[in-house]
Amino acid sequence: MARPSAADRLLRLLALPAWVAARPGVTVREAAEHFEVSEETIIRDVEALWVSGPRDAMPDELVDFDALELEEGRLRLTTSLGLDTPLRLTSQEALALQLSLRVLADLLQGDPQAASQGERAEQTLAGLLGHGRMEQAGGAQEAPQALAVVRRALALRRRLRIVYVDAADRRSQREVDPAQLESDGSHLYLRAWCLSTRAERSFRLDRVLEAEVLDTPATAHRLARSPRARAAQRKREKANTDRPRATLHLDRRARWLTEQVPCESVTQEEDGTLTAVVLGRDEQWLVSLILSCGRDLLGVQPPGLAAQAARAARSALGAYERLGEEG
Known part of the structure; x- marks a missing residue:
């Protein structure tokens, strides 16, 4: 039999006080059946909670259960320290779960029972999201619509045009070749090849403001396969959010420049000029x-950067003129 992990016990220790608070006098046996552990394990959990509380707390400032009822095989929480309130999902966490369930829907089509359970879970989450019964933690509400468009593009193997807002609140339009959807446990991401940066990128779906399936077939690209490689890629992308940026409006003759310097995006305008x-x-x-x-x-853009460049140009020109005068 596999040994229970420390994480499993921690989750049970956090859940037990709220569960007991909702059922004063519940038996140790019932608690053991609910948490699928032995009665001895529940007793050990109660003993651990008895000495739990804030750092340097006095005995009367710790989590407490009724000792007499415990001797009779029953549980009654007398001091909760706030643990009697069930933990609630934030709206972002619930949204990530809801989107993950939608991604799994296609995989569950061959299992009617599992598909039905997944549908019920999604409806429950949708109801909670719609009626504000969870803590608010921000996050766009456009993600379900974006997900539907992304799934369609993946199914048709078509290119996507998206409007995306990154972690630094910068908005950009990109064309991407979608590869797959994945989750890090908190958010749903689209892994894709970004044509603007000519590199693999991961786009958080709750930051996709608009998504459109194009008629152009998506091109297959070699993407990083290992979770470690993808984590490193996301780390690099996060680091890029702190780098300074400049938006350059260039003549068409300057396309060479966009191929030699790191560009987040390159757009060809109707008149043939480029915005990089x-x-x-x-x-x-x-x-x-x-x-x-x-x-x-x-x-x-921004104007401040243009002003810096103008000052540097005037300074260089002045130095050149002084050099000519001295010569």
Whole structure:
């Protein structure tokens, strides 16, 4: 028989006080049957909870059960320290569960009983989300609609156009070749090949504001397979959110630049010009890049960065003129 994990016991220790508080005088045997452990295990859990409380707490500041009733084989919580309130899912956690259930729906079609249970669970979560009975933790409510579009694109093997907001609240439009849906336990992600960055990316579905299935067939790409590799990829993406960015409006002749510097996205406008969101090592690096563009640069955002580049250009020109005068 497999040995219970410490995580299993911790979850039971957190759940037991609330369960007993809702059933004063419940028997140890009933508690053991409910938590699927032995009566001896329940007794040990109660003994552990008896000495649980805030750091440096006095004896009367610890979780407490009625000792006399315990001797009679019954449980009654007398001091809860807040553990008598069942833990509730946040709206983000419930939404992640709901979306994961929808992803599993296709896999459960061959098992009517499992499919029915999954559907009931999804309806329960949907009801909780709709009536605000959970703690609010933010998160977009567009994720279910985005999920439906993403699943359709995956089924048809078509390219997607999405409007995405990253962790730094930056909005961008991208075209991606979807690969698969996956969850980290809290959020649902779309793994895809991003055509703007020419690299694999993971997009949190609750940050996808709009999604559209295109007529273009999705191209198969070699993506990182191991969980460790995907975790490293997400870490790099998170680090990228702290890097300075510049939005450059470029003449069509400057396409070479977008192929040589790290770009978050590149969009070709109707007139043939390019709009590129460039990731910089630091602001000085971006200023140097702007100065190197010459007449192929048509515009720069943010304005502060453009002003820095203008000051650097004037300073360099002044130094050049002084050098000529001295010569």
